Amino acid sequence: MNVKDVIYNNFVTWMDGDAENGDIVISSRIRLARNLREIPFPHLLDQAKGEDCLKIIKGAWQESPAYQQGQMELETFDHLSSLDRQMLVEKHLISPGHAETNSSFRGVVLNQDGSLSTMINEEDHLRIQCLLPGLQLDECYTLAQGLDDELESQLEYAFDERRGYLTACPTNVGTGLRASVMLHLPAMQMTGQTNQILQNIGQLGMTVRGLYGEGTEVAGNFFQMSNQITMGQTEEEICTHLRAITVQLVEQERLLRERLQVDLKYQLEDKIGRAYGILSHARIINSNEALSLLSDVRLGIDMGILQGIKPNDLNELVVAIRPAHLQKRAEEEMDATGRDIKRAQVIQEKLQGIQ
Amino acid sequence: MNVKDVIYNNFVTWMDGDAENGDIVISSRIRLARNLREIPFPHLLDQAKGEDCLKIIKGAWQESPAYQQGQMELETFDHLSSLDRQMLVEKHLISPGHAETNSSFRGVVLNQDGSLSTMINEEDHLRIQCLLPGLQLDECYTLAQGLDDELESQLEYAFDERRGYLTACPTNVGTGLRASVMLHLPAMQMTGQTNQILQNIGQLGMTVRGLYGEGTEVAGNFFQMSNQITMGQTEEEICTHLRAITVQLVEQERLLRERLQVDLKYQLEDKIGRAYGILSHARIINSNEALSLLSDVRLGIDMGILQGIKPNDLNELVVAIRPAHLQKRAEEEMDATGRDIKRAQVIQEKLQGIQ
Numbered sequence: 001m002n003v004k005d006v007i008y009n010n011f012v013t014w015m016d017g018d019a020e021n022g023d024i025v026i027s028s029r030i031r032l033a034r035n036l037r038e039i040p041f042p043h044l045l046d047q048a049k050g051e052d053c054l055k056i057i058k059g060a061w062q063e064s065p066a067y068q069q070g071q072m073e074l075e076t077f078d079h080l081s082s083l084d085r086q087m088l089v090e091k092h093l094i095s096p097g098h099a100e101t102n103s104s105f106r107g108v109v110l111n112q113d114g115s116l117s118t119m120i121n122e123e124d125h126l127r128i129q130c131l132l133p134g135l136q137l138d139e140c141y142t143l144a145q146g147l148d149d150e151l152e153s154q155l156e157y158a159f160d161e162r163r164g165y166l167t168a169c170p171t172n173v174g175t176g177l178r179a180s181v182m183l184h185l186p187a188m189q190m191t192g193q194t195n196q197i198l199q200n201i202g203q204l205g206m207t208v209r210g211l212y213g214e215g216t217e218v219a220g221n222f223f224q225m226s227n228q229i230t231m232g233q234t235e236e237e238i239c240t241h242l243r244a245i246t247v248q249l250v251e252q253e254r255l256l257r258e259r260l261q262v263d264l265k266y267q268l269e270d271k272i273g274r275a276y277g278i279l280s281h282a283r284i285i286n287s288n289e290a291l292s293l294l295s296d297v298r299l300g301i302d303m304g305i306l307q308g309i310k311p312n313d314l315n316e317l318v319v320a321i322r323p324a325h326l327q328k329r330a331e332e333e334m335d336a337t338g339r340d341i342k343r344a345q346v347i348q349e350k351l352q353g354i355q
Numbered sequence: 356m357n358v359k360d361v362i363y364n365n366f367v368t369w370m371d372g373d374a375e376n377g378d379i380v381i382s383s384r385i386r387l388a389r390n391l392r393e394i395p396f397p398h399l400l401d402q403a404k405g406e407d408c409l410k411i412i413k414g415a416w417q418e419s420p421a422y423q424q425g426q427m428e429l430e431t432f433d434h435l436s437s438l439d440r441q442m443l444v445e446k447h448l449i450s451p452g453h454a455e456t457n458s459s460f461r462g463v464v465l466n467q468d469g470s471l472s473t474m475i476n477e478e479d480h481l482r483i484q485c486l487l488p489g490l491q492l493d494e495c496y497t498l499a500q501g502l503d504d505e506l507e508s509q510l511e512y513a514f515d516e517r518r519g520y521l522t523a524c525p526t527n528v529g530t531g532l533r534a535s536v537m538l539h540l541p542a543m544q545m546t547g548q549t550n551q552i553l554q555n556i557g558q559l560g561m562t563v564r565g566l567y568g569e570g571t572e573v574a575g576n577f578f579q580m581s582n583q584i585t586m587g588q589t590e591e592e593i594c595t596h597l598r599a600i601t602v603q604l605v606e607q608e609r610l611l612r613e614r615l616q617v618d619l620k621y622q623l624e625d626k627i628g629r630a631y632g633i634l635s636h637a638r639i640i641n642s643n644e645a646l647s648l649l650s651d652v653r654l655g656i657d658m659g660i661l662q663g664i665k666p667n668d669l670n671e672l673v674v675a676i677r678p679a680h681l682q683k684r685a686e687e688e689m690d691a692t693g694r695d696i697k698r699a700q701v702i703q704e705k706l707q708g709i710q
Binding site for chain 2: 266267269270273274276277278279280281282283284285337341344
């Protein structure tokens with residue numbers, strides 16, 4: 001396999017809409033932060049030390065069964081263009097911050113379907129991630145832990161008996177685990193209940209962020225919910241807790257959708273119909289409007305108001321309309337207006353292909 | 356023939372979009388105001404005098420060849436429901452004010468295709484009208500004058516050698532002639548030039564009004580332009596003058612459309628595409644929004660951006676989505692929300708039927 005195959009493939013595994021609760025829980029993610037003992041954290045690495053660090057990681061990595069069986073590939077960022085790295089961000093496989101450098105000692109490890117990945121020298125030396133469709137936190141944890149075990153057998157992690165895994169940012173010390181789910185909550189938004197609910201979630205130790213994690217806006221009614229606390233709880237407890245809150249939110253969203261269908265049937269069908277009508281006929285559309293309308297269309301599909309479109313197609317579109325993916329498809333750099341035109345074209349082709 | 360046939364037919368002749376300049380000049384109208392000598396103007400008529408007046412008109416009317424050949428029919432408003440009268444307003448065959456009463460001495464004379472009509476005891480005893488598609492002011496005048504001559508041979512009109520035809524409102528004294536055209540000027544609106552142009556038109560002795568004449572709003576970029584002056588000019592001069600200004604406006608609108616297609620190609624196609632998308636998928640739509648979007652779609656057809664829809668269909672839709680027509684079609688009285696739902700359905704059916 002090749003990292004670029006994953007970058008240029010339209011589909012990665014989290015986009016599969018048929019997973020458990022996949023209508024509301026788009027994806028689940030587990031991320032483990034790990035660092036090497038006696039090597040400075042990434043933000044303190046100079047070129048020479050950075051290369052040493054990469055060498056150690058690469059060595060351990062090449063001993064792992066995943067590498068030896070050709071299931072995963074490592075690529076450093078000096079071999080990926082800025083557009084390639086941005087496409088990885090848009091596919092949720094690396095963080096926006098990590099994509100910013102073309103450093104030769106920073107990079108990514110990926111498997112074929114994008115379910116398992118590791119960021120090298122992002123905020124920590126290693127950020128092992130598993131990203132699956134639907135509500136699959138336990139499965140994510142098992143897979144991430146498997147890769148973690150393989151690497152740990154070759155590496156000396158910075159670990160303290162009392163504090164647990166040591167990390168560059170103190171908010172990750174302990175388990176080093178961040179569990180998150182990407183939720184699609186349009187009914188909650190439409191009924192104006194999101195703020196109240198998000199406030200309650202905060203009191204339960206959870207954080208809610210936008211489509212691309214920390215510092216990004218909520219768009220298209222997509223919410224990323226993750227645990228705030230990484231210490232004083234086991235990995236299993238963190239996953240169980242997040243899963244329980246997610247299930248509650250899913251039930252609440254379903255209830256609100258049913259109520260909408262009863263109380264505001266025509267208004268709902270109107271909103272969804274218009275969204276579909278605009279998406280299939282616009283010639284210029286910006287990212288936020290497109291996400292918002294795709295969210296309406298997604299709701300229409302989930303509620304059986306629209307037919308013929310699959311959740312997979314929409315998950316794919318949400319990524320395909322982002323700037324780097326659009327420019328890759330057009331094979332040229334484009335300004336905002338150019339992208340808005342290309343975006344409308346991509347959406348139209350996709351929706352026409354489906355009909 | 357029967358007046359109700361014209362009321363319930365979706366199509367009347369002015370809706371024909373293939374007439375001369377019919378892409379911009381929707382219709383032309385000539386209206387002649389006439390009154391009977393020695394009978395008070397309609398607003399001064401009590402029931403007894405009103406019935407006398409109607410009797411005289413009916414008598415003269417029954418002598419006319421049009422009546423005797425069964426080409427035109429007279430109906431008084433005590434035989435037409437409020438909804439029926441409203442449908443005549445929506446088809447531009449009587450004025451909104453005339454529709455308000457169910458008086459037994461007020462009424463209408465119509466021919467089969469709605470091109471020739473006469474309001475009885477509206478503001479004047481007789482308002483003879485001819486309404487044709489496209490720019491056909493001379494043809495309208497010839498037809499209206501023909502009917503006028505037939506009636507004048509049987510009736511004594513209130514006529515003064517110095518002042519001409521006498522009318523209830525002094526603004527109509529003289530020729531009693533009002534010539535008007537219904538214009539569709541979307542490019543003028545989009546480029547923000549309407550106000551300036553309308554101001555200039557005012558200085559040329561023309562008045563601009565909305566879709567349903569005096570006191571109605573401009574909607575869907577439809578403008579009704581008519582002569583302000585009825586005295587001191589012959590009928591032919593009035594028609595020639597209005598025709599000349601209309602031709603200028605048509606040329607200006609065409610020029611602006613060409614410029615839009617060059618300078619704002621994508622924005623234009625986007626606006627038109629979205630309008631079509633919303634109209635074909637909305638479930639609730641109010642009258643103003645529908646008119647405005649139909650105007651965009653009409654522009655798209657005229658400019659070759661949209662295919663498969665005929666101007667006739669859109670002219671028909673502009674009338675079919677009005678409140679009385681919607682309620683007639685639904686065969687029930689409906690509140691505003693009910694009409695908004697029915698309107699969306701009627702538009703969708705029409706557009707689907709076309710595609």
